Amino acid sequence: MTTDENLGKAAIFDLDGTLLDSMGVWDQIDAAFLAKRGIAVPDDYMETVTAMQFRDIARYTIDRFGLDDTEDELMDEWDRMAHDAYTSVVRPKAHALDYLRYLKDTGARLAVATTMPAGLRAPALRHVGMLGMFDAIVGVDDVGRGKEHPDIYLEAAARVGVPAHAATVFEDLLAGVRSAVRAGMRVWGVYDASSAQVWPSIEQAAHGTITDFAQAPRTLDG
Numbered sequence: 001m002t003t004d005e006n007l008g009k010a011a012i013f014d015l016d017g018t019l020l021d022s023m024g025v026w027d028q029i030d031a032a033f034l035a036k037r038g039i040a041v042p043d044d045y046m047e048t049v050t051a052m053q054f055r056d057i058a059r060y061t062i063d064r065f066g067l068d069d070t071e072d073e074l075m076d077e078w079d080r081m082a083h084d085a086y087t088s089v090v091r092p093k094a095h096a097l098d099y100l101r102y103l104k105d106t107g108a109r110l111a112v113a114t115t116m117p118a119g120l121r122a123p124a125l126r127h128v129g130m131l132g133m134f135d136a137i138v139g140v141d142d143v144g145r146g147k148e149h150p151d152i153y154l155e156a157a158a159r160v161g162v163p164a165h166a167a168t169v170f171e172d173l174l175a176g177v178r179s180a181v182r183a184g185m186r187v188w189g190v191y192d193a194s195s196a197q198v199w200p201s202i203e204q205a206a207h208g209t210i211t212d213f214a215q216a217p218r219t220l221d222g
Helices: 023-035 045-049 054-065 071-086 096-105 118-127 151-159 174-182 193-205
Strands: 010-013 109-114 136-139 167-171 186-190 208-210
Touching (some): 010 151, 023 045, 023 193, 054 071, 071 118, 096 109, 109 151, 151 174, 167 174, 174 186, 186 193
Parallel strands (some): 010 109, 010 167, 109 136, 167 186, 186 208
16 A cells, blocks of 8 residues: 655655666676686776776776777677676675665655666566666666766656755765765665675665665665
8 A cells, every 4th residue: 555655755766776786797707808808807997987987987998908909899798798697697786675665655656766777777677577667767878877976866857856965865875975975865775795895884885784675774865
């Protein structure tokens, strides 16, 4: 039975590493992609690119490693490598589906704010049973800047019709946590193994943190 507990409020979710247990997919893709070119993955590579737009990652990768590939060739290769994983291997984070259903039943608007390439979003969400649960899906490509800027979170809130202060963001990236806080939103850091090294910084920057969606707030603060 639907209640009005969270009417007028929105929850904005990152995908990779937040709703989806998927960051390891990109670790594997990076390792395989660079290994084909005789390059080991540098320790700082994932942390550097994870908040970027997809094309910016391609450009950065070409420049950093002196590759002969074009940006489009890199993106096409990554898309092919990722598609199989997102439609067969990736799983939802613990209790994520239950939490999304709960929020919908309490009247909240739901949005996605993601760096995931557009062509992977629907297949991934369909695979984990989340397709159709969101009122808006926004990518960094829609706003022209990565998650180190708050634009994507502000756009997601605007698309579901709530002001920034009425939106709660769930994010595993430190850059995203910080920029959503700057946007005036309530922010919950979500633990992911890929962000373990910066987890203390996420705990400091976010309004609250969770390691499992069973711990997520029942009422969205806004």
